[in-house]
Amino acid sequence: MKKTRPPEAASVSDAVSRRDFLADSGRLVTAACLAGVTAGAVRLSLPDVESGRRPRARLGAPADFKMGTVTWLQEHELFVCHKAHGFAAFSSRCPHLGCTVRRTTTGFRCPCHGARFDPEGRVVSGPARRALDWFAVETGPDGQLWVDRSRATEPGSFTPLRVAAAESAG
Amino acid sequence: MSFVADVVRAARALPQNLRHDLHPGVSADDSPGSRLRRSFLYHLFPLRVTERALAPATTFGLGLVSVALFILLTVTGLLLMFYYVPTPRDAYGSMLDIDNVVTFGRLCRRLHRFGADLMVAVVLLHLVRVVAQAAYRRRELNWLIGLGLASLLVGLAFTGYLLPWDQRSYWAVRVVTELLGLLPVVGRAMQLVLVGGAEVGAATLSRFYALHVALLPLGMLGCLVWHLWRIRKDGGLAAVEVDPPTVAAWPHLVLRVSLVLLGTTALVLFVALVQDAPLAPLANPLRPENPEKAPWYFLAVQEMVSYSALTGGVVIPVLTALGFLALPFLDRADLDVGYWLGARGERRTVLVAVVASGVVLGLGTVAYLTPELGAVLEALPPWAHDVLNPAGLMLCWTALVVVGTGLRTDAVRPALRAGIGALFVGLCVFTLLGMLRGPDWGLASPWEAFRRVF
Ligand code: HEM
Ligand code: FES
Numbered sequence: 001m002k003k004t005r006p007p008e009a010a011s012v013s014d015a016v017s018r019r020d021f022l023a024d025s026g027r028l029v030t031a032a033c034l035a036g037v038t039a040g041a042v043r044l045s046l047p048d049v050e051s052g053r054r055p056r057a058r059l060g061a062p063a064d065f066k067m068g069t070v071t072w073l074q075e076h077e078l079f080v081c082h083k084a085h086g087f088a089a090f091s092s093r094c095p096h097l098g099c100t101v102r103r104t105t106t107g108f109r110c111p112c113h114g115a116r117f118d119p120e121g122r123v124v125s126g127p128a129r130r131a132l133d134w135f136a137v138e139t140g141p142d143g144q145l146w147v148d149r150s151r152a153t154e155p156g157s158f159t160p161l162r163v164a165a166a167e168s169a170g
Numbered sequence: 171m172s173f174v175a176d177v178v179r180a181a182r183a184l185p186q187n188l189r190h191d192l193h194p195g196v197s198a199d200d201s202p203g204s205r206l207r208r209s210f211l212y213h214l215f216p217l218r219v220t221e222r223a224l225a226p227a228t229t230f231g232l233g234l235v236s237v238a239l240f241i242l243l244t245v246t247g248l249l250l251m252f253y254y255v256p257t258p259r260d261a262y263g264s265m266l267d268i269d270n271v272v273t274f275g276r277l278c279r280r281l282h283r284f285g286a287d288l289m290v291a292v293v294l295l296h297l298v299r300v301v302a303q304a305a306y307r308r309r310e311l312n313w314l315i316g317l318g319l320a321s322l323l324v325g326l327a328f329t330g331y332l333l334p335w336d337q338r339s340y341w342a343v344r345v346v347t348e349l350l351g352l353l354p355v356v357g358r359a360m361q362l363v364l365v366g367g368a369e370v371g372a373a374t375l376s377r378f379y380a381l382h383v384a385l386l387p388l389g390m391l392g393c394l395v396w397h398l399w400r401i402r403k404d405g406g407l408a409a410v411e412v413d414p415p416t417v418a419a420w421p422h423l424v425l426r427v428s429l430v431l432l433g434t435t436a437l438v439l440f441v442a443l444v445q446d447a448p449l450a451p452l453a454n455p456l457r458p459e460n461p462e463k464a465p466w467y468f469l470a471v472q473e474m475v476s477y478s479a480l481t482g483g484v485v486i487p488v489l490t491a492l493g494f495l496a497l498p499f500l501d502r503a504d505l506d507v508g509y510w511l512g513a514r515g516e517r518r519t520v521l522v523a524v525v526a527s528g529v530v531l532g533l534g535t536v537a538y539l540t541p542e543l544g545a546v547l548e549a550l551p552p553w554a555h556d557v558l559n560p561a562g563l564m565l566c567w568t569a570l571v572v573v574g575t576g577l578r579t580d581a582v583r584p585a586l587r588a589g590i591g592a593l594f595v596g597l598c599v600f601t602l603l604g605m606l607r608g609p610d611w612g613l614a615s616p617w618e619a620f621r622r623v624f
Contacts, residue, residue, distance in 0.1 A: 042359075042363070045363040046359065046362050047366050047367050047373065049367075053368075077456070097344075097345045097348040097349055097479060098344055098345065099341060099344070099462065100456060100457055100458055110611075111460035111462055111610060111611065112341065112458055112461075113472070113475060113611055114610060125544070126476070126611075127476050127477060127479060127555075129479075129552050129556075130552075
């Protein structure tokens with residue numbers, strides 16, 4: 001069918017009618033309100049205060065950790081290792097998906113999906129793609145051993161502590 | 171004294187009046203049709219249904235069984251809420267109370283647990299039925315609503331799993347929320363919203379409880395009503411015939427629906443009477459059980475995640491979801507809609523693809539587990555581990571099957587069906603393997619694995 005509408009009528013119908021304008025405005029406002037409420041609800045669900053642990057924590061007196069041992073500190077989820085060349089602390093959380101690893105005769109093993117680590121926490125086999133997390137260890141002004149989780153260190157890097165060496169030697 | 175007479179007359183007529191006033195839809199001389207039209211419950215049904223829709227082998231009543239289970243789960247869930255306390259301190263104790271102190275508590279908990287297990291299985295089969303009959307054709311919206319129902323169901327199964335606060339629930343949730351964090355872009359936010367803090371704890375339990383008893387069930391109820399309404403709007407079950415023979419919905423459909431509801435309830439009740447619902451020891455945030463196993467419907471994912479968190483936990487689930495979303499928009503053929511697996515030639519192609527998948531994926535997985543190949547793979551750089559494993563093999567093989575079948579048959583539908591078949595075969599292999607996993611995620615003999623379960 002051919003269009004028979006005169007040109008001026010076409011231009012009039014191109015203009016938005018009052019009814020359509022109001023209806024569209026209404027829809028727009030409704031959509032904007034819904035979007036705003038949704039965004040607010042999502043924001044509310046994101047927790048502002050995270051009850052996590054502090055990065056620095058006191059592990060105990062250096063003498064508590066005997067030379068040549070690896071001690072598991074449950075409440076810190078850390079292994080503390082004392083060797084001739086110093087102290088080290090690394091996480092007992094599996095870097096795969098966060099289960100707690102266990103000690104075995106050859107290192108560590110995770111019960112959740114079978115990741116295996118050597119005695120210094122490097123991946124031997126399984127789904128973990130990186131070693132257990134190592135953190136810096138230092139002595140505080142109180143002479144106690146502290147861990148600083150904000151400072152990651154390489155697996156196998158021990159902090160030589162003279163106090164500790166003297167104590168455990170004596 | 172007419173007051174007394176009025177009261178006596180009203181009292182005498184009470185039974186009859188109650189029947190008439192409270193149940194206006196039904197009277198003895200009503201025709202079946204008007205009964206359907208005037209009663210609220212029955213007006214869910216159409217007046218007439220096709221004979222084919224009533225034949226058991228058309229749907230196996232799978233959607234209906236899902237509806238029955240939804241009702242059962244709602245009722246038993248509400249009853250459990252009377253005793254369950256959603257805090258880390260009291261949750262486990264209240265589970266013990268429900269099992270050992272509350273009259274009928276143990277039965278109610280078993281009904282809820284086994285009803286949920288069955289619903290996951292039945293909804294999966296319902297989805298398979300819809301795919302195998304191409305019943306999503308010209309029902310694109312209802313297919314998407316169905317996928318929404320499926321994701322709500324997964325959400326309900328997962329949030330419900332945490333509530334007992336036993337070892338299994340605690341560690342399953344810790345692992346899965348960690349996995350969510352790996353999703354690109356939205357992962358970290360989703361993890362925070364679910365966990366409600368840095369660690370799985372009281373905030374997590376509150377959130378899971380709210381999701382499990384309110385948000386997700388309400389969402390499911392809404393989607394369910396929409397899903398059922400869409401079936402009628404789409405003109406009943408998918409079929410190719412133009413004017414198929416029909417019968418009156420009353421009594422044929424109503425009777426069958428009642429039987430399915432009753433049968434489903436009876437089945438779950440039977441299982442609940444003979445089998446105990448599991449409860450592991452109290453959650454210990456410092457020490458996972460060994461092995462820590464997911465429920466059966468998540469075992470395939472757990473197995474894949476034990477090869478690679480990225481491939482098995484993120485890439486494959488996301489691609490599968492996208493594939494299912496796209497399905498009715500890729501397959502546009504009207505041929506054989508509503509019939510099991512269509513033409514005979516196509517059936518053979520799909521069957522061959524499924525059998526070949528079983529062989530390839532089974533052998534590939536066994537090869538991966540041999541120490542010889544293990545030693546070779548271990549020497550490779552870390553990124554290679556994410557690709558060169560049975561989950562990666564399944565992904566590549568499925569892609570190959572889709573392209574290969576598509577080129578061979580020069581049609582979209584058999585290609586998609588063969589691909590879905592390959593995917594299911596792979597997931598079955600991984601589920602079986604997951605069942606065999608023992609302490610330290612090592613493989614146990616089938617007999618040992620069986621003994622652990624029962
Ligand atoms: C809570 C879960 C679900 C319930 C309770 C449910 C319920 C039902 C019911 C009662 C029917 C009627 C036919 C039958 O019994 O098979 C049906 C049909 C249908 N369902 Fe579902 N469903 C669910 C999930 C799904 C899922 C996951 C999908 C797929 C993504 C889906 C897609 C469809 C489609 C396309 C139809 C129409 C089939 C046809 O026309 O033949 N549904 N559903
Ligand atoms: S969480 Fe340790 S292997 Fe998965």
